[in-house]
Amino acid sequence: MNPARAWSVALIGLAGAMVEVEVHIGCGLPKTTLVGLPDTALSESKERCKAAMAAAKLGWPSDPVTINLSPATLPKAGSHYDLSIVAAMGAAKELCPNEALAERVILGELSLDGRVRPVRGLLPALLGAQQHGFTNVVVPAAQMREAALVEGLAITGVSNLPELFDVLRGGAGSCPPSPDEVAPTPDAKIDMADVAGQVEAKWAVEVAAAGRHHLYLHGPPGVGKTLLAERLPGILPDLTPSEALAVSAIHSLAGRQIAALIHRPPYANPHHNATVPALVGGGSRIASPGAVSLAHRGVLFLDEAPEFTPKAMEALRVPLESGQVVIARAAATAVYPASFQLVMAANPCPCGMSATPGANCQCPPRVIRRYAERVSGPILDRVDIHQHMRPLRASFLRAALRATERSAAVAERVLAARQRQAVRLREYGLLTNAEVPGVVLRRSLSLPAGIERVEDAVNRGQLSARGVDKVLRLAWTVADLAQADRPTAEHLHTALAMRRGEEL
Numbered sequence: 001m002n003p004a005r006a007w008s009v010a011l012i013g014l015a016g017a018m019v020e021v022e023v024h025i026g027c028g029l030p031k032t033t034l035v036g037l038p039d040t041a042l043s044e045s046k047e048r049c050k051a052a053m054a055a056a057k058l059g060w061p062s063d064p065v066t067i068n069l070s071p072a073t074l075p076k077a078g079s080h081y082d083l084s085i086v087a088a089m090g091a092a093k094e095l096c097p098n099e100a101l102a103e104r105v106i107l108g109e110l111s112l113d114g115r116v117r118p119v120r121g122l123l124p125a126l127l128g129a130q131q132h133g134f135t136n137v138v139v140p141a142a143q144m145r146e147a148a149l150v151e152g153l154a155i156t157g158v159s160n161l162p163e164l165f166d167v168l169r170g171g172a173g174s175c176p177p178s179p180d181e182v183a184p185t186p187d188a189k190i191d192m193a194d195v196a197g198q199v200e201a202k203w204a205v206e207v208a209a210a211g212r213h214h215l216y217l218h219g220p221p222g223v224g225k226t227l228l229a230e231r232l233p234g235i236l237p238d239l240t241p242s243e244a245l246a247v248s249a250i251h252s253l254a255g256r257q258i259a260a261l262i263h264r265p266p267y268a269n270p271h272h273n274a275t276v277p278a279l280v281g282g283g284s285r286i287a288s289p290g291a292v293s294l295a296h297r298g299v300l301f302l303d304e305a306p307e308f309t310p311k312a313m314e315a316l317r318v319p320l321e322s323g324q325v326v327i328a329r330a331a332a333t334a335v336y337p338a339s340f341q342l343v344m345a346a347n348p349c350p351c352g353m354s355a356t357p358g359a360n361c362q363c364p365p366r367v368i369r370r371y372a373e374r375v376s377g378p379i380l381d382r383v384d385i386h387q388h389m390r391p392l393r394a395s396f397l398r399a400a401l402r403a404t405e406r407s408a409a410v411a412e413r414v415l416a417a418r419q420r421q422a423v424r425l426r427e428y429g430l431l432t433n434a435e436v437p438g439v440v441l442r443r444s445l446s447l448p449a450g451i452e453r454v455e456d457a458v459n460r461g462q463l464s465a466r467g468v469d470k471v472l473r474l475a476w477t478v479a480d481l482a483q484a485d486r487p488t489a490e491h492l493h494t495a496l497a498m499r500r501g502e503e504l
C-alpha cells in the first residue's frame with residue numbers, strides 16, 4: 001500500500017521549511033515507529049496520536065506503523081506535528097480522501113482525549129508555509145485569530161479530532177473564537193507622569209527614545225531607574241507593519257498566544273542570574289529565542305547591570321553589533337532578529353548606598369571602583385547616554401508630584417524627532433541618529449556650531465574618537481527634538497554632558 005501523506009512545517013529560528021509526513025501501515029507485529037530527526041516532544045507525538053485516535057473511537061492499526069518525517073536531515077521540534085500525523089493516518093485508514101491532504105498544511109497538538117490544542121510558533125510556521133506556496137491551512141480553533149494575521153490564507157479551525165476528519169471530508173470546521181474569549185493582553189497603565197521629579201533623567205529617556213540611543217542609568221536604589229526604563233517603550237513610536245509581524249512571530253515562537261499583531265515596542269528585563277541561552281537564545285538541538293529577541297524592535301532592560309556575568313555581557317556584543325543572533329547547531333543554524341534598544345541600570349556600589357549622603361556604606365573604595373568596571377568596555381562603547389540619578393528631597397517631591405507630563409505628550413515629540421531623522425537620513429538608508437556611522441556624521445552631515453569645544457575635549461584627553469561620534473549623534477537628536485535644522489552650540493554642549501554623565 002502506498003503511504004498516505006500530509007504537510008507540516010519545521011521551524012529553524014523563524015524560518016519555516018515544509019515537512020512531508022508519511023504514514024505507512026505494514027503487516028506484522030504492532031509497533032509504531034517515528035523517524036526523521038524528532039526531538040523529545042515530537043517523539044512523544046505517536047503516543048498522543050494513538051491515545052487521541054482511541055478516544056475518538058477511530059482506532060490505531062494493530063499492524064506495524066511507520067511515521068516518516070522528511071526531509072530526514074532537517075531537525076524537527078515541537079508538538080504541532082500531531083495533527084498532520086493523524087491526518088495522514090486517517091487517509092491511510094481511508095477515513096478521508098488522500099486528495100484532501102495534498103495542498104493543505106495541518107498544524108496542531110493533540111491532547112489524549114482528542115482535543116486540538118494551541119501550538120507555539122503558529123504565526124512563523126504559517127508565514128513559512130505561505131512562502132512555499134501553501135494557502136490552505138488547518139489550525140487549532142483557538143488560534144484562528146493568530147492564523148488570520150497572515151494575509152491571503154484559507155484558514156479552517158478545528159477543535160477536536162472528529163472535527164478534523166469532518167473538515168478533511170469537506171466540512172466547514174470551527175468558528176473563530178469571539179473576541180472576548182481571546183485573553184486580552186494586559187494593557188499596563190504605566191505612564192511617565194507616575195515618576196516623580198527626575199526631570200533630567202526623564203529628558204535623557206526622551207532623548208534616548210528620539211534617537212534610539214542606548215542608555216545607562218546610574219544611581220542608588222529607589223530613585224526610579226526601573227520605573228523610567230519601563231516607561232521607555234511607552235514613548236516610542238508604533239512598530240511599522242513589517243516590524244509588527246516580525247515581533248509577533250518571535251513572541252508566537254516563544255509561546256505567547258497572539259490574538260492581534262503586536263504593534264507596540266516590546267520590553268524584556270532578564271534577571272542578572274539569567275543564563276546565556278535565556279539571554280540570547282539557545283537550547284540543546286533546536287534553539288529558541290532569548291530575551292534579546294523578545295526585545296526585538298523594543299527595549300532590553302538590564303537592571304543591576306554589573307551583576308550580570310562577564311559571559312552574559314559578552315554574549316550581548318554580537319546582537320548589539322549586528323541586530324541578530326545566529327545559533328549554530330550540528331543539525332541546523334537558527335537566526336533570530338535581535339535589534340533592541342539597551343537600557344542598563346547600576347547602583348553606585350554593591351550595597352547601593354555609597355552615593356547616598358548619611359547612608360552607611362561599608363564598601364571599600366577599591367570594590368566601588370571595580371563594581372563600576374564590571375560592565376565590559378565593548379558594551380559601554382555602544383552606550384551614548386550616561387545619566388546619574390539621585391534621591392529627591394521631600395519638598396521637591398511634593399512639587400514634582402504636581403508638575404508631571406504624560407507619556408502621550410512626550411511620545412508626540414519623539415515621533416516628530418524620528419520623522420525629521422527619517423527624512424534627513426533617507427539618502428543613507430538609515431532611520432535613526434544612533435545608527436549613523438561616524439564617517440557620515442563627520443563628512444556628510446553638517447557639523448554643529450561650536451565643534452571646537454569637542455575638539456578641545458579630545459585634545460585634553462577627555463573624549464575618545466568614538467566618543468566624538470557619540471556626542472555628534474546625540475547633538476543631532478537634541479536638535480531634532482528642538483525642531484532645529486542643525487545642532488547649535490547649546491545642543492552640542494547638552495550632548496557632551498549627556499555622553500559624560502554630567503549634570504546639565
Ligand SMILES: [Zn+2]
Pocket residue numbers: 349350351352353354361362363
Ligand atoms: Zn556600598
